[in-house]
Amino acid sequence: MIRLQEYVPIVGQSVIDDLRLIATRLEGKSIQHINSTSVGGGVAEILNRMVPLLQELGVGTRWDLIKGGEQFFEVTKKFHNALHGYSAEITKKDFEIFLETSQQNINEVDTFGNIVFVHDPQPIALVKKKQGNKWLWRCHIDVSNPDEKVWNFLMEYIVRYDSAVFSAPSFSRRLPIRQFLISPSIDPLSDKNKELPQDIVDAVLSKYKIPQDKPMITQISRFDRLKDPLGVIEAYKEVKKHIDCRLVLAGGGAADDPEGAVIFTQVMEKAKNDKDIHILLLAQNDIEINALQRASTVIIQKSIREGFGLTVAEALWKAKPVVASNVGGIPLQVKHKYSGLLCHSVAGAAFAIKQLLNSPVYAMKLGENGREHIRSNFLITRHLRDYMLLFLSLYHPEDIVHL
């Protein structure tokens, strides 16, 4: 298990000292995280790292799960898509299934924490048990343009919480409760982000038969329409007219996603006559992702929509120049011309990539700025600090809190 002290060489002793200082103000408080799964997905990944670190800081923290059957999770998946703005046929029966499972969880889950921290919509109805303790609702989803029927259904519960937390300002709406902005984070000590020796990077490139003879443009993302892999290939082809380079599209997740499989086929078709395009369908392998990012000259993230887009933070942490779409949480990570280049179209992406390949000193400066921006704002230590301040805010309604 990773200990807090191991982050000192990365963020400095004073940042860790601050975490210990804040933690003392939470003495005696118990925090209870509740979500729907302990494995898979971003929420579980964050909690797996966050909970032990909070415990090491002396903040009493427990992580509990709700239960639900296949039907329940089918409904919550529909909710998820609807909150992302996709039209989904949600029936009266679906709402009944949600309410029925929620009631079972209300009966069974002991919400003992001084602070109950509920993640995402699946366990949202537990707030009906609220009795004198503090309740937080953490929304990890892009709800900038939600299906109103589902949002209004959830609002009945949201307003009972003390505060809500969103990942980007564009996800916020006018609410009768306090709402905070807390971005997700990456862990610099995880396999996906830790330093790698050059021989491992070389071995991964060799495994996938990627020669290191020309600049390499990379997008790491599952093969999904919203990640626009076809647009990435078009941008690469524009760049290729003027600069000899390679394109790597690497990601997973097509197998259990019918639409993903279609997109993957389209990508293969579009790439088939160019030996400098490398399409890698990867199983989950964080070291390989890390190596591909480190081997890249420019990293692109040309998403059409994005919850937060932590692949951008991963790239910037490796001091890579990034070209990324101005959507979701990406503009928080990339300030145009300061820590990367933002784009709105294929042509814009191609132009930005050409600029970076032709101006390596400028590209390096953007990458270095990006790394420091991530160090200050998007590492797990900042996330821990924000969560502890969030807990304290429940007991302090004022704007300037003297502790």
Add this chain to the structure above:
Amino acid sequence: MSHLLKAKEPFRFYTRLHLSELTGLRATTLVQLVKLIKEVPGSSIYHHTHRFLQQHQFFSPEPPNDFAYWVTEILGEKELGERLASIDIMQFSRIYDLREKIISVIEAYLKEERFAQLKFAREGEEFHFIKSVSFVIPTNYVVDNLADFVEIMKKITFDSIYFHIFEARLRLEKKTNDFSFWIEHSVGDKKLADELTDLDPYTRTLDDLRAAIINIIDKRLFNP
């Protein structure tokens, strides 16, 4: 060697950590922006004129405040962006006055440039008003002479420097920064205090600011 003498009162370093609170308010045009600037709490004006200093503390050159950035990059009003970016925040010791200045700059521009009010942000690029909630916590660092002060300056966090320089002066309305106040009133070195007061912290990164403060005090210690 007054600078090595014990100060009348010790100096305790504080740290200030902040949490961003969302207001749910958003603007898509300049007219909406100025209307909301008049309505939002002072902690929101403070947030949007100071956030970059902390979040982009290593960037050089440093980006301007949020209003200037949005007006320039999203609405394409570069001249107004420049006017907003060059507001001398050091002139103001109250958020109220800073807010009035921002309003007057935008309103004057709207009168001059009639077409500016027709510009609007695309969906997803609206200006979102956020406010800062500050948590002020005493650290364990306490000093009673300048030599120790400069040693601690080398290791405290940017949050701590930020608190004593920016937040104390403008948000807590102390009129000067905490370091100058202590050096003048407890150490009794007005000349040194004035030198620190004259530093413009808004045109430096926090890293540069730390180096400048240490440099000024070091010079005083070695060339009293």
